[in-house]
Amino acid sequence: MPTPDTLPHGGDAPVPRTVVRGAHLIDAHGDHGLHDLWLRDGRIEGLDLDGAAELEVDASGLLVTPAFIDPHVHLRVPGQEEKEDLASGLGAAVAGGYATVISMANTDPVVDDPAIVRALREGAARLGLARLRPAAALSVGLRGERLADYAALRAAGAVMITDDGIPVADSHLQRRACEYARELGLVIQTHSEDPTLRSDGVMHEGRVSQALGLPGNPAEAESIMVFRDCEIARMTGARVHIAHVSSERGLRVVEWFKEQGTNVTCEVTPHHLTLTDAAWERFDPVFKVAPPLREASDVEALRDGARRAVVDCIGTDHAPHTRAEKDRDALAAPFGLPNIEVAFPLLYTELVLSGELELATLLGLLQGGPARVMGWPEPTLEPGASADVVLLDLERERPVEPATFTSKARFSPWEGRLLRGWPQATLVAGRMAFRRASGAPG
């Protein structure tokens, strides 16, 4: 259930009536061909209208589609602004074509206090970049002991409950959280890894980890916890969303529960769809993520799950860190990588251009998929819909250049990779929130 958005996005100044000219329009209802798309007062006004626009945007040669929703980002606010802040994180989001993001609660202090939720929403609304919908902590201080005040957090604008980053070890607490959140209409998101089986693993346990002598984290640590979390979802009837499924077996557990009608959804990340544990052979902690990068067969299973709609949506798990933190050794470096700015070009190039996934399917995983997970209206280009649109250049190829990232985390596992599908502009609630500099290479 969406929280009413009472804060004007981007301030009180009037939103200019805007026309996006010569756009190739695609949304959940199909391919509409070339049109002029008119936006007014933060909403889609209609196609090919007459009259005067205060802002003209040339979209010739570009694909125009509803901007994306990311159910899983780490903005590091409050308390870890050396890694990311609202301006850099939400700026990175619109540069990646996202209009709405859900921020995780594992900050310092933890987002377990309604005042922090309000501050996040107000700060984000003032910036007018991506729209921020904060998640709040499942347990006070992420300590896995006591439930946070869900009703108060929801009233302040929290839309999701999660201890993401730290698996909930206590099954009783997970059950009670689900029961309590259900009546409030909140989504429970789970970081499903058995902490005892995961142990001190820094990468996927398998042939590569044994050869490299790095402590491994077996796929079963995920599948076991996915099973528990799905079983508790079934038991309580709560709206449970499994974050960042990384393994074939984990995904098969989700599918098994879906087949029985359990109200459970799941996401996969861009990195789990494109990288394997073999990346560790250079011992570069940029590849250190939780859950870990798995084997080629897992990547194939996740792609297959995306094709067959077992996967509900893409969640980036954009997890910025400072370069210095990632320049530590493999054991000491933190988990997580930044990816929200490259997510669409990466998935478009690796999955759609390679013929593995239909463009419409990929767009669904970034638009309607996350909206359905959250119980939000499906993003479309129909009159009256929120004017959240992205202009995508599917033709021009350009390399991933971390030095140009808006995110403070200016490193990337895909550095130098040539990609197509770069967002050229993103409008959020009818305002221009991102426009790629015209002098940019490519």
Added chain:
Amino acid sequence: MIPGSTPLAETAAKTSRRRHLLDFEGWSRDDVLALLDTTDVMAQVMQRTIKKVPALQGFTIGTLFFEDSTRTRLSFERAARAQSADVISFAAGGSSLSKGESLKDTLRTIDALQADLYVVRHQAAGAPHQIARWTDALVVNAGDGRRAHPTQALLDAYTFRARFEGFDGFAGKRLAIVGDVMHSRVARSNVALWTLLGAEVVLCGPRTLLPAELGQARGVTLTHRVDEALEGAHAVMALRLQHERMTRGLLPSLAEYRQRYQVTRKRMRAAHAGALVMHPGPINRDIELEGALADAPYSVIEAQVANGVPVRMAILYTLLVGSR
């Protein structure tokens, strides 16, 4: 060198593992055999009254021990000074690393001292590889996490070659490694080296300490029965058993480990005639190795320690001078 002025060819050479000794990737059988021959020469130097040659005069060697190991550090420093190299030492204890400084920043600071070669010991696998990417100096891995300890494997192979009666090459020889293989960089490096030299390696231990994936390499077999491992072995290496393995649920008790996996005089009867007993040290007497066996005539454990210096002399010499 002025930053950014590195010519392309030099950059390519920098990333080549053969230039360093990180592990045995990129090393050929001939490279290793030449190194063992150089070790013979160095061993002669260590027999002289004056155990010093000017071979590495003018070179500076930095020992970077992010993880404590007095024995290995002393062995490398002896090997450096016996060839008249200057030595600078860095130990992580009390350094700014404990204040959260990145490995790269620490390395940058040390790099300002302009050593020609670093000897790196680190608790994290791959740290020497990371350092090799960030410095123009050469890097010798002195043990990284569970990953590799190549100079230990070289001194093991050298000791075997020198001490096995009627040695006629590594082909057809069988090395049995018994114990906590999972956590052992010594085991991983010996597997890599002995199979490179054409020998077979049998790994033995309880399933909790013996990852099945290690048996997928060519020339390697796994067994959970010590008698089977020792059958026909030309060299038997027992690995040190860390006491914390019991608390982490990997083993039930020392008594049970001893009973099932201890290398004993009785069990050695199944080995090949003249088989040698080895141990990378330090030994837990009467745990992984029957105490009396450590002192048996076919035990070469002391020779392993003594050979550490000439092997490391040969490595330092080969990397710093031999390739130029």
